[in-house]
Amino acid sequence: MTAPAPRVRASDLLRVMARSFLLQAIWNPERQQGAGFAFALRPVLTRLFGKAGEARALARHTGYFNTHPAFASYALGAIGRLESDRAQGAEIPDEAVDRAKATLGPALAALGDSLMWSTLRPVAAALGVTWVLAGSLWGPLLFLLLYNALHLYVRVRGVMVGWRMGLGFWEVGMRRRLSRLRVGLRVGAVLGAVALADAMVRHVAAAPSPTAPGALVFGAALGLAWGEGRRLSASLLGLGLFSLALAWATLVR
Amino acid sequence: MGGALAGAVWGDVYSGMQVGALLQLFALAGLPLGGRTPEDYASAGVVGPTVALTVRNTLPTSSFAAPLVLGVVSGLFVALLGRVLVRWLRARNVGLAHWVDGELGRGHAAALDGAQSLGVFHAFAIGAGFTLASAVVLAAATRAAVRFDALAVERAATLAEPALWGMGAGLAVRQLVVGGRHTRLLFLAALVFWVAVRWLGR
Numbered sequence: 001m002t003a004p005a006p007r008v009r010a011s012d013l014l015r016v017m018a019r020s021f022l023l024q025a026i027w028n029p030e031r032q033q034g035a036g037f038a039f040a041l042r043p044v045l046t047r048l049f050g051k052a053g054e055a056r057a058l059a060r061h062t063g064y065f066n067t068h069p070a071f072a073s074y075a076l077g078a079i080g081r082l083e084s085d086r087a088q089g090a091e092i093p094d095e096a097v098d099r100a101k102a103t104l105g106p107a108l109a110a111l112g113d114s115l116m117w118s119t120l121r122p123v124a125a126a127l128g129v130t131w132v133l134a135g136s137l138w139g140p141l142l143f144l145l146l147y148n149a150l151h152l153y154v155r156v157r158g159v160m161v162g163w164r165m166g167l168g169f170w171e172v173g174m175r176r177r178l179s180r181l182r183v184g185l186r187v188g189a190v191l192g193a194v195a196l197a198d199a200m201v202r203h204v205a206a207a208p209s210p211t212a213p214g215a216l217v218f219g220a221a222l223g224l225a226w227g228e229g230r231r232l233s234a235s236l237l238g239l240g241l242f243s244l245a246l247a248w249a250t251l252v253r
Numbered sequence: 254m255g256g257a258l259a260g261a262v263w264g265d266v267y268s269g270m271q272v273g274a275l276l277q278l279f280a281l282a283g284l285p286l287g288g289r290t291p292e293d294y295a296s297a298g299v300v301g302p303t304v305a306l307t308v309r310n311t312l313p314t315s316s317f318a319a320p321l322v323l324g325v326v327s328g329l330f331v332a333l334l335g336r337v338l339v340r341w342l343r344a345r346n347v348g349l350a351h352w353v354d355g356e357l358g359r360g361h362a363a364a365l366d367g368a369q370s371l372g373v374f375h376a377f378a379i380g381a382g383f384t385l386a387s388a389v390v391l392a393a394a395t396r397a398a399v400r401f402d403a404l405a406v407e408r409a410a411t412l413a414e415p416a417l418w419g420m421g422a423g424l425a426v427r428q429l430v431v432g433g434r435h436t437r438l439l440f441l442a443a444l445v446f447w448v449a450v451r452w453l454g455r
Contacts, residue, residue, distance in 0.1 A: 016281035021355045026353075026372035027347035035350050039369045042362070055362040062354060062365075117284040125277050129425075132274040137266060139274065140254045186431065193429040197444055200422045204415045207318070212415040213448045219416035220444055223423020224437045226282065234282035234424055235292055235329040241420060242326045242413045249408035 005048050005087035008080065008163075015043040016076055017159045020062055023069050032066035037076070037101075044080040048087040057083070060094060067105045068112020070154045074169060075104040077162020085166070100167055107170070111178055113156075119185045126192035131201040255298025260306065268309075268317055269302035272324040276301050278421030279329060281428050290343065293335020294328075296384040301328030303388045308395045313403055319410035323399075325417055327391040331384075338383055342376060 023036035035054045038061035045057040067075060079101060086092045128143030161169050219241065226234055256273015260266040280294035305317075305324025312319050349368050356364030399406050426440055 004277050022369055022373065025369045025376070026346040026349050028343050028350050030347045031350055035353055035365065035368065037292045039365050042365065046362075051362070055357045055360045058362055058365055059354065060352065062357065110418065113286050117286055118428060121284065122425060126425050126429060129274040129277060129421075130425040132270050135267075137257075137270070140257045140270060143277075144254060172326040189429040189431075193426045193440070196425055196429075197422055197440075197447065200418050201444070201447050201451050205448075207411075207415060209411045210414075211412055212358070213452050215412050215414075215416040216419040217441075217445055217448060219419025219421075220423040220426075221419075221441055222416075222428055223420040223425075224441055226420075226424060227362055233292065233333065233422075234279055235333050237331045238279055238417060238420060239326060239333075241416055242322065242409070245413035245416065248412065250402070251330055 005084075008044050008047050012043040012047050013077070013080070013163055014157055016040055016080060017073065017142045017156055019043070019160070020069075020073055020155060022077055023072055031062065031064045034062050034065045037072070038062045040072075040076055041080055041083075042155060042245055044083060048084060060097070061101075063098070065101055065105055067109040068116060070151050071108040071112035071158060073155045073158025074162045075101065077159040077168050078104065078165070078169060079162075080159075080164050081166040104170075106166075111175070115178060115182055115185070116151065116154075119182060119189060122145060123169065123185055123188045123192045124236050126189075126196040130192070130195045130199040133203045169174075255295065256302045259299045259302035263303065263306035265306055268320070271317070272302040272305045272328065273298050275321070275325050275417060275421050276328045276332075278331070278425045279325075282424040283332075286302055290336055290340050292332035293339055293380075293383075294332050296335045296380060296387060297328035297332040299384050300331045300388045300391060301325055304328075304392050304395050307392045308399055310397050311399045311403075312407065314407060316407075318414040319399075319407050322407070322410040322413045322417065323395045326413075327387075327395060331391070332388045334387070335380075335383060338379065342379060345375070346372060426454060 019040040019042065023033050023040055025039070027033060028035075029108055038058045042054070042058060045061075046054045049057045061079075065075075079097065082092060082097055082100060086097075124143045124146035127146060128138075128139045129176050131142055132139035159176075200216070204212050222237065222241070223234075226232075228236060254273070256269045256271075256276065257266055258269075259273075260269015263269065276294060276297050278291070280297075283289075283292040283294070285291040301324040303324075304327040305320040308323050309317070309320040347370060353365050353368045422444075427437065430436055430440060
């Protein structure tokens with residue numbers, strides 16, 4: 001009879017959380033976050049399988065994986081739990097672990113992209129920029145604090161919740177709670193948009209040039225219209241805008 | 254944040270922050286959704302303020318419009334160029350991932366940590382080198398352009414500064430306000446009204 005696998009400690013989970021910051025260190029088009037996922041999970045695998053078995057266990061996790069970097073914490077906790085249950089004797093085949101990763105990756109990416117990238121980041125940036133335009137030196141700090149408060153919370157809580165509930169974390173109202181949070185952030189987003197537009201108008205109103213109002217409205221229309229097909233990058237559009245202004249300034253004297 | 258730090262290095266935190274703020278609004282249009290390789294706004298946030306604050310003294314007027322525009326334009330250029338570099342770096346990582354596979358097959362678990370450290374070192378060294386080289390080249394190029402025709406640059410900036418701020422606001426609002434074409438048109442109409450009220454009330 002083989003001895004039971006050692007229990008995973010809280011310090012192992014903390015190390016998983018800390019290592020998850022390097023999830024994308026060797027991001028590549030072939031396996032995306034695959035190697036980073038194995039790297040982050042290593043403390044749990046080392047505890048469960050020892051020095052002799054950890055390389056084999058790690059090799060099972062370097063395959064394709066991709067999700068939102070912060071929300072990967074939930075997958076790390078849940079997969080760590082699955083590996084622990086296996087090591088304690090539960091009948092879980094390799095394919096079940098692969099299938100769980102393949103399901104969690106896109107599902108968490110959809111949640112994370114819409115909550116963090118499409119909502120929280122623009123809200124934090126709009127409020128930070130509004131403060132800068134109002135003359136405050138605290139704008140960048142406000143942006144960092146607003147964004148990272150939720151970002152770090154998700155990173156820490158994700159590993160813990162994933163570990164405690166295993167794959168069940170998905171069914172215990174997580175989506176309902178996050179969609180409530182998204183609604184709250186959406187309200188903040190509308191307020192952020194109004195504050196940003198007001199700050200922008202006040203900032204440009206200080207310019208003595210008579211062309212400034214027209215240029216501001218033209219630029220805003222271009223920004224709002226951008227993205228219908230998204231074939232042209234916004235940065236390239238900005239460079240094009242400056243080139244037009246330079247051409248006008250050179251040719252029309 | 255990069256703008257504030259670069260501004261602190263060049264002795265004007267607030268001006269650096271203004272360049273960084275406008276670049277931040279453009280960055281919102283290129284977020285890494287669904288595995289998309291983002292534009293390199295980290296380098297842009299350092300190069301933009303550096304160019305703006307080094308070219309400032311070569312301009313004939315004290316207005317910050319022209320340095321701001323030159324800084325933002327340099328930042329946008331660096332962000333686009335940096336994206337090519339990030340893609341190249343990520344393609345190189347395929348080889349590193351394959352090497353890790355081989356080493357894990359031979360039982361060397363520590364190879365994974367080594368590969369991760371190498372990945373971080375590569376990204377940092379290449380990113381820092383690219384940022385430094387871009388800052389030096391673009392600062393020299395913009396100074397040369399200003400010396401060549403300072404008047405044209407100032408006039409172009411008078412037109413481009415509000416247009417770039419407007420475009421940044423438009424890009425941000427697109428992300429902030431969920432809705433279709435009608436919502437955006439409504440927002441634009443409200444902006445036109447607000448601009449008119451502000452200008453008439455001056």
